Amino acid sequence: xxxxxxxxxxxxxxxxxxxxxxxxxxxxxxxxxxxxxxxxxxxxxxxxxxxxxxxxxxxxxxxxxxxxxxxxxxxxxxxxxxxxxxxxxxxxxxxxxxxxxxxxxxxxxxxxxxxxxxxxxxxxxxxxxxxxxxxxxxxxxxxxxxxxxxxxxxxxxxxxxxxxxxxxxxxxxxxxxxxxxxxxxxxxxxxxxxxxxxxxxxxxxxxxxxxxxxxxxxxxxxxxxxxxxxxxxxxxxxxxxxxxxxxxxxxxxxxxxxxxxxxxxxxxxxxxxxxxxxx
Amino acid sequence: xxxxxxxxxxxxxxxxxxxxxxxxxxxxxxxxxxxxxxxxxxxxxxxxxxxxxxxxxxxxxxxxxxxxxxxxxxxxxxxxxxxxxxxxxxxxxxxxxxxxxxxxxxxxxxxxxxxxxxxxxxxxxxxxxxxxxxxxxxxxxxxxxxxxxxxxxxxxxxxxxxxxxxxxxxxxxxxxxxxxxxxxxxxxxxxxxxxxxxxxxxxxxxxxxxxxxxxxxxxxxxxxxxxxxxxxxxxxxxxxxxxxxxxxxxxxxxxxxxxxxxxxxxxxxxxxxxxxxxxxxxxxxxxxxxxxxxxxxxxxxxxxxxxxxxxxxxxxxxxxxxxxxxxxxxxxxxxxxxxxxxxxxxxxxxxxxxxxxxxxxxxxxxxxxxxxxxxxxxxx
Ligand SMILES: Cc1cc2nc3c(=O)[nH]c(=O)nc-3n(C[C@H](O)[C@H](O)[C@H](O)COP(=O)(O)OP(=O)(O)OC[C@H]3O[C@@H](n4cnc5c(N)ncnc54)[C@H](O)[C@@H]3O)c2cc1C
Ligand code: SF4
Ligand code: SF4
Ligand code: FES
Numbered sequence: 063x064x065x066x067x068x069x070x071x072x073x074x075x076x077x078x079x080x081x082x083x084x085x086x087x088x089x090x091x092x093x094x095x096x097x098x099x100x101x102x103x104x105x106x107x108x109x110x111x112x113x114x115x116x117x118x119x120x121x122x123x124x125x126x127x128x129x130x131x132x133x134x135x136x137x138x139x140x141x142x143x144x145x146x147x148x149x150x151x152x153x154x155x156x157x158x159x160x161x162x163x164x165x166x167x168x169x170x171x172x173x174x175x176x177x178x179x180x181x182x183x184x185x186x187x188x189x190x191x192x193x194x195x196x197x198x199x200x201x202x203x204x205x206x207x208x209x210x211x212x213x214x215x216x217x218x219x220x221x222x223x224x225x226x227x228x229x230x231x232x233x234x235x236x237x238x239x240x241x242x243x244x245x246x247x248x249x250x251x252x253x254x255x256x257x258x259x260x261x262x263x264x265x266x267x268x269x270x271x272x273x274x275x276x277x278x279x280x281x282x283x284x285x286x287x288x289x290x291x292x293x294x295x296x297x298x299x300x301x302x303x304x305x306x307x308x309x310x311x312x313x314x315x316x317x318x319x320x321x322x323x324x325x326x327x328x329x330x331x332x333x334x335x336x337x338x339x340x341x
Numbered sequence: 342x343x344x345x346x347x348x349x350x351x352x353x354x355x356x357x358x359x360x361x362x363x364x365x366x367x368x369x370x371x372x373x374x375x376x377x378x379x380x381x382x383x384x385x386x387x388x389x390x391x392x393x394x395x396x397x398x399x400x401x402x403x404x405x406x407x408x409x410x411x412x413x414x415x416x417x418x419x420x421x422x423x424x425x426x427x428x429x430x431x432x433x434x435x436x437x438x439x440x441x442x443x444x445x446x447x448x449x450x451x452x453x454x455x456x457x458x459x460x461x462x463x464x465x466x467x468x469x470x471x472x473x474x475x476x477x478x479x480x481x482x483x484x485x486x487x488x489x490x491x492x493x494x495x496x497x498x499x500x501x502x503x504x505x506x507x508x509x510x511x512x513x514x515x516x517x518x519x520x521x522x523x524x525x526x527x528x529x530x531x532x533x534x535x536x537x538x539x540x541x542x543x544x545x546x547x548x549x550x551x552x553x554x555x556x557x558x559x560x561x562x563x564x565x566x567x568x569x570x571x572x573x574x575x576x577x578x579x580x581x582x583x584x585x586x587x588x589x590x591x592x593x594x595x596x597x598x599x600x601x602x603x604x605x606x607x608x609x610x611x612x613x614x615x616x617x618x619x620x621x622x623x624x625x626x627x628x629x630x631x632x633x634x635x636x637x638x639x640x641x642x643x644x645x646x647x648x649x650x651x652x653x654x655x656x657x658x659x660x661x662x663x664x665x666x667x668x669x670x671x672x673x674x675x676x677x678x679x680x681x682x683x684x685x686x687x688x689x690x691x692x693x694x695x696x697x698x699x700x701x702x703x704x705x706x707x708x709x710x711x712x713x714x715x716x717x718x719x720x721x
Contacts, residue, residue: 070486071429071638072443096438115432115439116629116636141654156439158432302653304625307483310643311622312650314672317592317679322482338595340664 071305073113073158076134078151084137084219088184089149090125093134093157101131102159105166106191107298107326111306112136113158118144121303121321123188124162128195134159137187137219163306165326167192167270168296175294176204176262180281182211182253182273186219188298188325189272193227200232204267207234207260211253211277215239215246234261253277257284264289270326272298279336282329292330299324299332316341343556344563345528347536350382350408353498356553357459362496365421366461367414372400374414376421379461382408393506393690394579395699407532409462412506413689417618418467419474421458422491423642429625430638443486459496463524465517466509466687468499470618472523476681477621496546499524503570507579508690510703514582516687518574526551529567539567580690582703583710584674590710591675595667599708604662606698611644613692613700614669619677619685620644645669670705 076093083089095102102110104124113119126135140149151157169192177196181189196203208227212218218237228235236256238249249256253273267290271281278297285295301320304310313320316335318327335341345353354364358380366379369386379385385408392399393412403410432441463471478488502511502518511517520527525547528538539559542548559567614620624643629636643650645668651658659665677685686702693701 070443071640073430073432073441075439075441113432113441113638115434116627116633118627119625119638155437156434158439158441300653301658302651304623304643308481309478309483309485309621310624310640311645312624312643314645314668314676317676319680334592340659340661341595341668 070160071307073111073119073160075156076159078153078155078157079133080153081151085217087141088137088139088217088219090135090137091148091151091157092126093136093159094132096156102134102162103131104128104162104191106169106195107167107188108162108164109188109306109325110134110136110159110161110163111303112144112148113160114144114147115156115158117147119158119160119304120144121163121306123298123325125187125190126194128191129198137184137190139184160306163321165322165324167326168268168328169195172196172268173202174204174266176267177206178257178260178262178267178269178285178290179206179208179210180253180257180269180271180273181209182277182281183213183217184219185272185274185277185298186210189270190220190223192270197227197230197233205234205262206232207236207262209236209238209253209256209260211238211240211256211273213240215243215248236260252280254280254284257281257288260288267294269295271296275300282336292333293328295329296326297329297332298326342559342564343540343551344559345538345540345551345554345556347382347408347532347538349555350538353550353554354379354381354461356550357496360550361457362459363456364459364461365418367411369400373398374400374411374416376414376416376418385409385462386411390504391506393508393694395508395693395701396696397507397699398694405532406536407503407530409500409528409530410504410532412502412504412509413464413467413691415616415691415695417616417689417691418460418463418471419618421460422471422488422495423474423478423485423621423623424487425642427487427640428637429640430636432636432638434634434636457494457496458491459498461498462500463497463520464500464502464689465520466502466511466514466689467618468497468520468523469511469514469516469687470689471497473619473681473683473685473687474621476683477619481681496550497524497526499527499543501527501529501567501571502574503530505574505577505579506690506694508693508701509574509578509688510580510582510690511688512575512578513580513584513703514684514686514688516689518578519571529571531563531566531570537563539563580688580693580701580703582686582688582706584684587706588675588678590706591671594709595671597709599705600663600667603700603705603708604666606700607646607662607666608697609646609662609665610697611646612695612697614644614646615642616691616695617673618689618691619673619687622650624649645672670702673702674706
């Protein structure tokens with residue numbers, strides 16, 4: 063087997079170990095290497111290319127714990143052909159993997175700082191590995207604030223874990239929904255409305271943001287309003303991807319390739335294109 | 342520098358063939374120049390030249406028997422190093438298991454069997470395009486194994502340009518009309534009462550071949566005549582592109598009204614990217630057999646002019662024609678520098694010639710530059 067899964071266009075078959083239904087349209091797969099022996103070390107924020115036999119290959123972020131590289135965990139929302147096919151996978155089925163690819167969240171760079179994790183919808187999945195890594199060395203950070211927005215209460219991801227995080231004294235977790243349903247007692251409104259309330263020191267904070275592009279645009283504006291510098295705001299970008307290797311050209315974003323210069327960028331690196339439509 | 346007579350060109354081809362090379366060169370087919378396998382000098386477009394202009398291409402007879410007296414046709418050499426379709430993966434399913442293998446770049450199952458190619462008559466702009474694609478496929482992190490395998494065994498006979506066309510502007514892009522590096526042999530043709538080639542070797546492989554050919558040291562007169570013919574090509578060049586500050590000009594003008602104007606004419610046919618010798622974009626296609634037991638992944642040329650290119654769930658990032666045109670031109674002339682340390686354009690003129698509505702990249706740069714100047718005047 064090829065040792066480095068990220069230098070080739072040939073997927074390595076992994077086995078589905080476990081399938082977890084997260085919400086009505088989101089599911090988490092835990093994958094194991096076929097021979098059970100290998101690990102796939104990754105950094106929070108990186109992604110794999112997942113290949114459904116004969117259907118296609120799509121980029122999906124790794125949502126698992128980086129301290130357990132023997133378990134490859136992906137959380138996926140069903141939106142089209144490949145993700146729909148992936149949704150039919152059952153334990154013991156095979157799925158092709160190439161990766162990991164891309165730049166990580168700046169967890170180590172943020173030692174000593176307050177942390178703001180800001181997620182919109184499925185954007186929480188690529189951020190979860192960063193949360194794991196931060197909480198496993200909690201003493202290295204100042205405040206840890208998690209802001210998560212979803213469309214409705216039914217779309218909230220990782221419910222059990224979110225409750226665990228919420229109950230910790232050393233984590234401030236706020237959730238909000240765009241549209242409430244009866245019985246919802248939490249915040250209503252887009253996630254950006256939570257930013258002004260986050261109990262962090264703007265001069266010494268690092269923000270990690272992942273969600274739809276419009277959500278990220280407004281989030282960055284709010285963060286800057288609070289005085290968080292563009293070199294300490296990190297966003298994860300999304301573009302069409304066919305290779306993950308910097309060869310197919312599809313993921314170009316300004317002069318950068320999202321698959322290798324991103325997906326995680328310091329905002330300052332891309333601020334010139336961030337506001338340009340259709341770039 | 343050495344001189345080889347026209348009568349020994351077939352000897353050159355034979356030597357290359359003896360060393361196992363498949364010769365690829367320009368040849369006339371259906372009223373146009375294409376690239377294909379050739380076996381002797383008579384397969385070349387002997388005595389032909391081309392008239393080119395925006396959306397215009399026509400072959401015309403020359404009054405001499407030049408072998409290389411034309412500029413470039415629609416085909417570029419990239420089709421042999423970066424073929425239009427390559428099989429990437431063979432996958433098999435057995436029960437719930439799956440097995441994926443890559444067809445070796447050397448195997449014939451790749452769609453295009455991998456041969457040891459000798460490219461005959463590579464124009465300097467095209468040679469520079471190959472050097473640019475080297476950076477893309479070999480020099481920027483991940484190596485494309487197919488490209489590498491084909492490239493390593495390649496022999497390049499460059500032909501300095503003695504005839505430029507109406508859409509050529511390689512001189513502006515510092516990419517011609519004389520080959521500077523990257524060739525095994527570079528020839529300058531002098532066709533007239535005497536018909537000979539001034540030859541320079543650029544590699545060990547090239548020197549070996551040259552030494553086996555009947556050759557003589559070039560006379561000063563031969564050298565002067567060869568230089569004069571290359572200079573003539575420079576003077577003939579139908580187009581110019583002012584590259585000064587063009588990167589910043591384009592990157593800083595994403596909302597220039599010209600993008601919208603030109604996109605009104607653009608048909609989004611993708612011709613410009615398919616004929617371009619540096620464009621490297623590709624897509625993948627997955628197929629299965631009817632029984633669902635075997636599957637294949639193929640890589641195919643793609644173009645940023647298609648809507649699918651930027652599709653992500655919920656829509657296309659570049660849904661307007663304006664944004665796609667801007668991506669093309671900005672990539673070629675601006676962001677390419679950031680990515681690969683050079684321009685992505687060698688001034689071969691193909692995109693101008695083969696654009697069905699004659700959009701001219703040099704004209705577009707002038708338009709954006711012009712109005713920018715006006716704006717600056719107004720603000721000063
Ligand atoms: C770096 C990165 C990380 C991602 N992480 C996750 C994640 O953790 N969870 C998750 O649910 N989704 C994630 N996505 C989005 C996911 O890749 C798309 O939802 C998926 O490609 C849709 O494929 P489809 O065939 O189901 O949809 P279709 O709409 O049928 O897609 C057709 C083709 O369009 C392309 N495409 C469609 N949508 C996207 C998209 N959003 N991004 C890129 N290409 C797309 C794909 O190449 C696909 O082959 C990520 C995307 C990127 C770029
Ligand atoms: S993005 Fe467009 S212009 Fe750039 S290499 Fe790809 S096809 Fe060519
Ligand atoms: S952009 Fe046009 S002129 Fe420049 S290299 Fe490509 S086809 Fe030739
Ligand atoms: S995904 Fe192919 S270049 Fe980035």
